[in-house]
Amino acid sequence: MGKPTGFLEQDRQNATDRDPILRLGDWNEVHEEMPENEIKAQAARCMDCGVPFCHAGDSQHFTGIAGCPVNNLIPEWNHLVYKGRWKDAFGRLMKTNNFPEFTGRVCPAPCESSCVLGINQKPVTIKHHEVSIIDRAFEMGWVEAKPPAKRTGKKVAVVGSGPAGLACADQLNQAGHTVVVYERADRPGGLLMYGIPNMKLEKDVVLRRIKLLEDEGIQFRCGVEIGKDITATRLKDDYDSVVICTGATKPRDLPVPGRELKGVHFAMEFLGANTKSLLDSKHADGNYISAKGKNVVVIGGGDTGTDCVGTSLRHECESVIQLEIMPRPSEERAPGNEWPQYARVLKVDYGQEEAIAKQGEDPRQYLVMTKEFLGDADGNLRALKTVEVEWKKNPEGRFIPAEVPGSEKEVPAQLALLAMGFLGPEQTIIEQLGVETDERSNAKAAYGKYATSVDGIFAAGDARRGQSLIVWAINEGRGAARAVDMHLMGETTLPL
Structure with missing residues (x-):
């Protein structure tokens, strides 16, 4: 412990963000770097607890997370x-996390919710320290390609280049296997590339890591859709093992009247096309869904909904609101959500902060359900019919939303974005391989084992567990690599 009294002397300070109005004029990351002396002061708040809950992820489910799923050695x-030993900090960080430059930017930081200091003070700024360490390491040239000294002669195909696929490929490559990653998009990165907008994760950061993985010997084959361009069965025949890391990309739909109207889109259609057009031509090609001059309604209150808000504002929309069927979260932990679980409390993320600065109020409206999309004579969306709800128990004892009589209204909208989460993985690869699925349509494979019902086929990340966090994807990618290595070689030295 660097400074035993640090947590008594220093209050929590977050890194500042760029001005909300000014940053709406570009697609650069919203966060700014904290000066080194302030980072050290914040690191001094870490108590080096006898039982550091921050680095022990102990749940497979988002609502029950306590600590870091990749078991980062945070107090260390x-x-x-705090001591200014940045290179040593980099070495310690890389023992557990393949991609701290990603998690340090987009992870919701369950580690901070389970910080012991957070019981009666504000927790340590773990997430910002993580990204500061890795960014400094890249800047100083400490991050170097380290290809394996020898190859095993075994070939592994990883389907999907999101965080689970990349972590799995990285670990398998370090073990000496020849790894080929297949990605159906034109650029690698999966969700990191086309699911998360630039203002949260600039794509140069992703491509920098991809280049390093390539230099270490991993092959990326983009623009190849397994199950369509190459059958999954052929992949199984051509490789010693296959790992399914396709994510949970099947979006939850809203099958109400008017769903077919022009102007109603899934959130990922909106976000993915926006990022691709930005990267291809800085939007000059027009190959994206524009919110410019439109009244935008985002249906869904999670991170993806926030990204839709921020993107719409940068398109110079006329207005944007965000509808959420659930109640407004409390500002403090509610009963049943005690420390050290992830704190399900009201947060103002970057998109809401920008909407407040631009429009004068929080764009989120709670306990609202969309009943119908209304169109004009040409089939274009013109409004939503909504109704307020309250949650009541049905005869079976389950809470369901009940409409509030007389609360219907029309909400003007020319663009509606469905950001209500995902139902599971697309089924083409799973069906072609004959992989057994669970009750939620995920590839069935036990956590920690990752082996599917088909010999030599493994699954990890959202394709196995359903929609989850980037840190769980990395955790599972690492675990699956260890399982594959054991399957191929009969033993493994890869860490858990």
Whole structure:
């Protein structure tokens, strides 16, 4: 422990963000870097607890997370940062996390919710320290390609280049296997590339890591859709093992009257096309769904909904609101959500902050359900018919939304974006391989084992567990690599 009294002397300070109005004029990341002396002061708040809950992810489910799913050695690298030993902190960080430059930017930081200091004070700024360490490491040239000294002669195909696929490929490559990653998009990165907008994760950060993985010997084959361009069965025949890391990309739909109207889109259609057009031509090609001059309604209150809000504002929409069928979260932990679980409390993320600055109020409206999309004579969306709801128990004892009589209204909209989460993985690869699925349509494979019902076929990340967090994807990618290595070689030295 670097400074035993640090947490008594220093209050929590977050890194500042760029001005909300000014940053709406570009697609750069919203966060700014904290000066080194302030980072050290924040690291000094880490208590080096007898039982550091922050680095022990102990649940497979988002609502029950306590700590870091990749088991980052947080007190150790906080101590090293406080001491100014940045290179040592980098070495300690990389023992557990393949991609801290991703998690340090987009992870919701369950580690901070389970920080012991957070019981009666504001927790340590773990997430910002993580990204500060890795960004400094790249800047100083400490991050170097390290190809394996020898190859095993075994070939593994990883389907999907999101965080689970990349982590799995990285670990398998370090073990000496020849790894080929298949990605149906034109650029690698999966969700990191086309699911998360630039203002949260600039794509140069993703491509920088991809280049390093390529230099270490991993092959990326983009623009190849397994199940269509190459059958999954052929992939099984051509490789010693296959790992399904396709994510949970089947979006939850809203099958109400008017769903077919022009102007109603899934959130990922909107976000993915926007990022691709931005990267291809800085939007000059027009190959994206524009919110410019439109009244935008985002249906869904999670991170994807927030990304739709921020993107719409940068398109210079006329207005944007965000509808959420659930109640407004409390500002403090509610009963049943005690420390050290992830704190399900009201947060103002970057998109809401920008909407407040631009429109004068929080764009989120709670306990609202969309009943119908209304169109004009040409089949274009013109409004939503909504109704307020309250949650009541049905005869079976389950809470369901009940409409509030007399609360219907029309909400003007020319663009509606469905950001209501995902139902599971697309089924083409799973069906072609004959992989057994669970009750939620995920590839069935036990956590920690990752082996599917088909010999030599493994599954990890959202394709196995359903929609989850980037840190769980990395955790599972690492675990699946260890399982594959054991399957191929009869033993493994890869870490858990």
